[in-house]
Amino acid sequence: MALRAALRTKCALSGFLSQPSSSSRHGRVCASTVLAAQQRSNSTSSKISVDFDQSTGVAVMHMKSPPVNSLSLDFLTEFCISLEKLEMDKSCRGLIITSSLPKVFSAGLDILEMYGKSPESCGEFWKAVQEMWLKLYSSNMVTVAAINGSSPAGGCLMSLTCDYRIMVDNPRYSIGLNETQLGIVAPFWFKDTMANTVGHRITEMALALGMLYSPAEALKIGLVDQIVPEEKLMSTAEQAMAKWLAIPAHARQLTKSMMRKPTVDRMTSKREADVQNFVSFITKDAIQNSLRVYLEMLKKRKA
Numbered sequence: 648m649a650l651r652a653a654l655r656t657k658c659a660l661s662g663f664l665s666q667p668s669s670s671s672r673h674g675r676v677c678a679s680t681v682l683a684a685q686q687r688s689n690s691t692s693s694k695i696s697v698d699f700d701q702s703t704g705v706a707v708m709h710m711k712s713p714p715v716n717s718l719s720l721d722f723l724t725e726f727c728i729s730l731e732k733l734e735m736d737k738s739c740r741g742l743i744i745t746s747s748l749p750k751v752f753s754a755g756l757d758i759l760e761m762y763g764k765s766p767e768s769c770g771e772f773w774k775a776v777q778e779m780w781l782k783l784y785s786s787n788m789v790t791v792a793a794i795n796g797s798s799p800a801g802g803c804l805m806s807l808t809c810d811y812r813i814m815v816d817n818p819r820y821s822i823g824l825n826e827t828q829l830g831i832v833a834p835f836w837f838k839d840t841m842a843n844t845v846g847h848r849i850t851e852m853a854l855a856l857g858m859l860y861s862p863a864e865a866l867k868i869g870l871v872d873q874i875v876p877e878e879k880l881m882s883t884a885e886q887a888m889a890k891w892l893a894i895p896a897h898a899r900q901l902t903k904s905m906m907r908k909p910t911v912d913r914m915t916s917k918r919e920a921d922v923q924n925f926v927s928f929i930t931k932d933a934i935q936n937s938l939r940v941y942l943e944m945l946k947k948r949k950a
């Protein structure tokens with residue numbers, strides 16, 4: 648509810664996909680300049696910026712929340728607002744999600760939202776995570792993840808909700824659902840999303856061992872669809888997008904729904920119980936202790 652209220656308030660306050668301002672009142676301008684301006688629009692919030700090209704119907708969402716694009720409540724709220732607005736704009740048919748930060752696509756859920764927080768805060772946070780997943784996994788747009796850095800846990804989940812994943816081929820980057828390494832358990836809908844992509848057995852091993860894969864390994868098991876050099880990432884994403892957009896929209900959307908609806912329905916039917924499970928699990932002393940140890944390990948690794 649809090650997320651919905653925040654969405655309503657923010658939507659009312661901010662003008663998204665702001666209308667391109669015509670510079671014609673300032674004198675004569677080149678027609679192509681005006682056309683280009685009319686075809687592109689930009690929206691920026693503190694953690695997300697969106698470039699929308701009306702001539703292609705494709706928006707690029709840049710995650711820009713240093714240091715690691717962790718999915719905090721604020722981040723998720725902004726993300727969902729951006730997504731909802733694009734979804735409502737009938738001229739927007741495709742979305743590419745990428746990171747503006749070097750080396751990191753997204754570090755996954757913000758651990759600080761789960762550590763030392765009240766049950767109420769944890770519950771609100773979890774609802775926002777559910778909302779992000781639901782919106783992305785059931786989006787009518789073609790969604791492409793352009794993964795230009797590491798993408799553990801919730802970052803991997805975000806990528807998995809997209810229709811197509813392209814990752815930069817840099818062995819320093821990794822991707823996977825590594826929750827067990829933090830002493831926590833990937834919820835059933837994280838697991839379902841991965842199993843729908845790479846199959847049951849690979850998911851079983853990957854989740855149990857908290858596996859993080861290099862781009863080449865991720866390609867091998869089908870966790871990503873393509874790996875490319877960094878400089879080719881966006882052009883490859885645009886090419887993939889064009890291929891998906893060439894399919895008649897209704898046929899593609901119905902197919903996506905047919906493939907994903909059982910997973911979406913399973914989650915939505917258990918949504919409340921899932922929040923309760925998360926809150927009671929994450930606030931346990933033993934789990935809090937595991938998160939503390941993991942946070943300390945992250946800090947030590949840095950030192």
Ligand SMILES: CCCCCCCC/C=C\C/C=C/C(=O)SCCNC(=O)CCNC(=O)[C@H](O)C(C)(C)COP(=O)(O)OP(=O)(O)OC[C@H]1O[C@@H](n2cnc3c(N)ncnc32)[C@H](O)[C@@H]1OP(=O)(O)O
Pocket residue numbers: 714715717750751753754755756757758759797799800801802825826829831832833834924925928929942945946949
């Ligand atoms: C019985 C069933 C019940 C079901 C209950 C369900 C429970 C399930 C609950 C939750 C699911 C959880 C999903 C998640 O997504 S958990 C998050 C997992 N993420 C990670 O493990 C990634 C950790 N981070 C890294 O590995 C690295 O930071 C990196 C590879 C992403 C980037 O490396 P680098 O560029 O070297 O940056 P630093 O490591 O130096 O980090 C900079 C800074 O950022 C902090 N930080 C990193 N990741 C996170 C994060 N996820 N949340 C919060 N903060 C993060 C890091 O600590 C540094 O902080 P600083 O020292 O203060 O600068």
